[in-house]
Amino acid sequence: MATAGKVIRCKAAVAWEPNKPLVIEDIEVAPPQADEVRIKILATGVCHTDLYHMFEGMNKDGFPIVLGHEGAGFVESVGPGVTEFQPGDKVIPLFISQCRECRFCKSPKTNQCENGWANGHHDVMAMKDSRLTCKGQKILQFMGTSTFSEYTVVKQMAVAKIDPAAPLEKVCLLGCGVCTGFGAAVNTAKVEPGSTCAVFGLGAVGLAAVMGCKAAGAKKIFAVDINPEKFEKAKVFGATDFLNPNDQDKPISQVLAEMTDGGVDFSLECVGNVAVMRSALESCVKGWGVSVLVGWTDMYDVAFRPIQLIAGRTWKGSLFGGFKSKDGVPEMVKAYLDKKVKLDEFITHKMTLEQINDAIELMKHGKCIRTVVSFSP
Ligand code: CXF
Ligand code: ZN
Numbered sequence: 001m002a003t004a005g006k007v008i009r010c011k012a013a014v015a016w017e018p019n020k021p022l023v024i025e026d027i028e029v030a031p032p033q034a035d036e037v038r039i040k041i042l043a044t045g046v047c048h049t050d051l052y053h054m055f056e057g058m059n060k061d062g063f064p065i066v067l068g069h070e071g072a073g074f075v076e077s078v079g080p081g082v083t084e085f086q087p088g089d090k091v092i093p094l095f096i097s098q099c100r101e102c103r104f105c106k107s108p109k110t111n112q113c114e115n116g117w118a119n120g121h122h123d124v125m126a127m128k129d130s131r132l133t134c135k136g137q138k139i140l141q142f143m144g145t146s147t148f149s150e151y152t153v154v155k156q157m158a159v160a161k162i163d164p165a166a167p168l169e170k171v172c173l174l175g176c177g178v179c180t181g182f183g184a185a186v187n188t189a190k191v192e193p194g195s196t197c198a199v200f201g202l203g204a205v206g207l208a209a210v211m212g213c214k215a216a217g218a219k220k221i222f223a224v225d226i227n228p229e230k231f232e233k234a235k236v237f238g239a240t241d242f243l244n245p246n247d248q249d250k251p252i253s254q255v256l257a258e259m260t261d262g263g264v265d266f267s268l269e270c271v272g273n274v275a276v277m278r279s280a281l282e283s284c285v286k287g288w289g290v291s292v293l294v295g296w297t298d299m300y301d302v303a304f305r306p307i308q309l310i311a312g313r314t315w316k317g318s319l320f321g322g323f324k325s326k327d328g329v330p331e332m333v334k335a336y337l338d339k340k341v342k343l344d345e346f347i348t349h350k351m352t353l354e355q356i357n358d359a360i361e362l363m364k365h366g367k368c369i370r371t372v373v374s375f376s377p
Contacts, residue, residue, distance in 0.1 A: 001087050004077035005031050008038070012149030013356045014134055016064045018055055021357040022148065027066070027139060029151040030131040032079035037159050038131075039091060043169040043374050044147040045070035046359045047176050048203065048272070049296065053125060053142065054360070061126035065140040069095045071147025072162075072172035082156050090162050092175045092333075095143035096319065097158040098326035111324045115157060117144025147175070148356060150375050160329035163337060169350075169374050170343045173204070174332045176320075177370065178343060181208025183321015183328065184268055184294040186216050193217030195265040198256055199239070200280050202230035204346050204370045205294055206270035207237045211342060212321075213266070214238030222264065224252060227366060236345055245279075253282035263289055271295040274302040286311040293317040346370045 008029045013022035032038045050067040075089040085091065097116035099105055104112045117127040126140040131153035133139060139146075146152045162171060181204065185191045197213040199206050202225040213221045214237065223231060223239035231242040241259075245252040257263045263285030269277045272295030281291040281304055291313060309315060323329070335341045349371040351359050359371035 001076055004087070007031065008076075008151050010150035011353055012066050012132070012134070012146070013068070013353060014064050014139060015054055015067055018063065022067070022360070024354055024356070025134050027132055027134040027149065029149070029153060030133070032077060032082070032131070032153050034080045035082060035156050036079040036131070036153050037082060037085050037091070037156050038076045038078070038151060038153045039073045039093060039159070040076045040151055041071045041073040041147050041149060041375055042377065043072050043172040043372055044068045045173050045175070045177060046356070046363055046371050046373065048363065049176070050142070050148075051360055051363050061128070061140055063140070064134065064137060065126055065142050066132055066146035066149050066152075067142045068148030069093070069143040069145040070172055070176040071145065072168040072175065076151060078156075084156055085159065085161060090164050090166060090168065092160045092162055092171065092329050093145045093147060093152065093154045094158040094160055094325040094329065095145050095176065096325045097144070097155065098324050099157040100326070105324070111320060111322055111328075113157070117158070148353070148373070150353075158325070160326050162330050162333040165337060166333045169372050170347070171333050171336060172372060173343050173346055173370060174329050174336070177204035178208045178341070178346065179321045179323050179328060179332055180294060180318070181205040181270060181321065182212040182215070182332070182341065183323045184292050184318040185209045185212025185266070187322030188316055188318035189266045189268060189290050189292045191216035191218050191266050194219050196220040196222075196260050197266045197268070198222040198224055198264045198280070198283050200224045200267065200269045200276050201271035201295060202227070202234050203270065206268070207233060207346065207369065209268045209270050209294065210234055210237040210239050215341070218266070220260070222256060233345070233369060237342065251279065251282075253279050256283045260285070262286065265289060267291045269293050269295050272297040274300045277302050278304050281308055281313065281315055284313055286313060289313045291315050347372050350374060
């Protein structure tokens, strides 16, 4: 490409300070260094984690930062030592890397790579060694990705090459939300055929978890949310029963216990609320129930009664759906192309980068499932 080896000037949405709208700026994106790939982003989803990090006290890394971590695009150029990618490859940047060399990558038990942007410590959400600058200032790269930008630079261990036939404005959702929820059910909970499941929270991650429970052969999938407007979509993804905790005169765990002879086999918390996490744990059956934490918060501790676990429940957590990212994302792209997983149904809004603050407002008020921002080619 004519741009290889040169600084690219392009548009990006910059978060200059907390609690303020993002600003569309002309930024500079430096050429990729050793083992790095510069990507032209064509589409990006907007995830709750982006929203969360716009606020005071939530973003511990500071500003200015380019958010966005659910993108898809083409390789524009590669740095020295990159053998896996060529200009023109269709790719998805990964916020969780797969170096294939560390002890975690070598173990089939986990997807926690030790060499990624935060080295597994998710209290730090930005890569400080950024290739982005604006008005003479370094701009932090959120989750090692920064997909709210026409171009970004990502380490090759954090890029997945995908099928050239994949529509980028759909498969970008596999960069975070859909893999996170689907994998939590299939890989982490390991939902079994004929089982009963409950999914708490019906945003994109929860709906993807519902889809995962269905794909794994669950016979009953309870969709739980305090917003009944979400139930119709949950049905599309395979939910069989719908519960609004605010409509009940007893705790939701008790309601589920009565409906399922003691509790569900698998429960998944997709909200990021510690009270809901406890409730999801208490909703699964003693003896063999498995409850998975998928929603994210680092604000509070969770309280629970030890007897819940002593009685035989298992409590697990799931990051990126337990997928080893470089392997898992292309497989999920294939599953979409083979019509084995849905993506189109998650997309409620389509926007341009200039409308990014509207997308953020929709998310803040629970008015969308996913907005996909498309960039001009
Ligand atoms: C995030 C949640 C915070 C840790 C990294 C992964 N998940 C999705 O946005
Ligand atoms: Zn996300």
